[in-house]
Amino acid sequence: MNTASALRLILLAAIWGASFLFMRLSVPVLGPVIPAAGRVMVGAAFLGTAALLWVRTPLQRTHWRHYAILGLFNTALPFLCYGLAARTLTASLMSILNATTPIWGALVAAVWLGVRPTLKAACGLLLGVVGVAVLVGLDSASSAPGAGWAIASVLVATFCYALASSYGKRHAAQMPPFAAAHGSMWAASALMAPLLLWQPAAPVASGIAVGAVLALGVVCTGAAYLLYFRLVQDIGPAPTLTVTFLIPVFGVLWGVLLLGETIGHHTLVGAALVLVGTALATGFDPRKLGRK
Template identity: 30%
Template sequence: MRKAWCTAHLSEYTMSSHPAVSRRWLTLAAFFALYVIWGSTYFGIRIGIEYWPPFMMAGLRFLFAGGVMLAWLLWRGEKLPERRELVGAAVLGVLMPAIGNGFVTLAEKEVSSGVAALVVATVPLFTVLFGRFFFGQRAAGREWAGIALGFAGMVFLNFGSNLRASPTGAFWLVFASAGWALGSAWSRVIAQPKGPMGSAWMMIFGGLALLAGSAASGESLHAAPAWQGWAAILYLSVFGSMVAYSAYLYLLRTVTPAAATSYAYVNPVIAVLLGVMLLGERIGAHEIIAMVVILSGVVLISWRKR
């Protein structure tokens, strides 16, 4: 009897613990996608804009990724969202893929990929501010300290030659960061499709908004893109959008906003390394010191007591 009782309870414990273990591994995989894969997208964008107009490339990227995801979900038998959920997806699609990524793509015409990733480190600052003052979301003192440290690094970064040489590019990057952060904070309270369906519709709406912006700004192709341009869009669509973007939305629902946006502190390392090694970009002393300060903030942002 005792053996049977122990076996039954062990089985019950194992089954009950599996969801927690699965969630832990899923969360770790999502952070890997944000930190490493998303860090490499700055390199992909830099390659892509050599062959595509910025808004056109970003629009095609998100429209393709969202369309493929939606087709797959419908094939699996998923139901279409309600109207109010589609409205929410449209709002978030404009703020995050369109403004948040589209203007980063535009800025990389003037700013190096590594510096662009450093400027995007303002996202956690904006996210906490928007969440606190617009949506009543609370932030721990530790998170505020980490954000303050990241912001100090951003201030120092602006004294470097890269951003002083391109004030327009710096402005577009800050504007993109604010748009992405507002969408991140809003996503926790606005009605939207659940799970991958939400990712698909946000990317579709974002892609449509970017293509509309491309047409309005008069972008056009002067020649058919080389295979490198198509490869860049494919990589950005599959890994940067389908995988990493979905992972980001998952983390927004399961961890604090500051932790979900902590990728902005890690992405610069990946982006700078790829830019220096593969694109021949130069990073000065200001950028290196700023990166060290900004990355130090991730310890305070991400650390959580058990």
């Protein structure tokens, strides 16, 4: 991995880590639905513009079922779940729990795709579960009223990501990656639009809350996808997935610096267990970062 790719990887982790910050800034003011729907719709418009001006990858009408399934499980449901969780949980804790996605992915791949986990991967799954248990049982943020449901909501979101990942791998030959992201974003927009009709009228939103929603759509969704696919093209999918280990670092950093969040020893221990478990479950090997 050259210096430019390494910097892009760090930038992507910083952007996706900031998504939890922006959710904490927007959800308490606007509720969980408006930020999630706004993020999806703004992201879809951004990717649509990118498709016309730069990528030039057309959407295929015959793939609408794939777009709808990916839009539901990779975007609409997870974003709503994170919106529900952001009313209670800190940005730091959400970013750490987000790292369980590859752990769920290994379980889903084993059941759905028949990819049997190795002993090392099985130990990683167990370690990841222990890490979540430490966060849930001992971290101070998890003792707030409603935190249990909020944590469950985040875990549902990461499970949805895992389902979408296995589905995408199964049908990867039929859809270019950018087209899958672009099409699924429009599908998610269509799925979430009706929810806005039943959304209670929000109070007058602050400029910070509105700006946070725009940042979620333009930066954390649209621009991040372009950056992600550039990295996949340059260094390959496996090294790009190391962003999973960097996102909690920036999620915690932005939470502490910009939201005044505090983290205790239990948070650090739980985070370490989750990340080590994720590394084992995914077969992560830092010696292979430079290989495609």
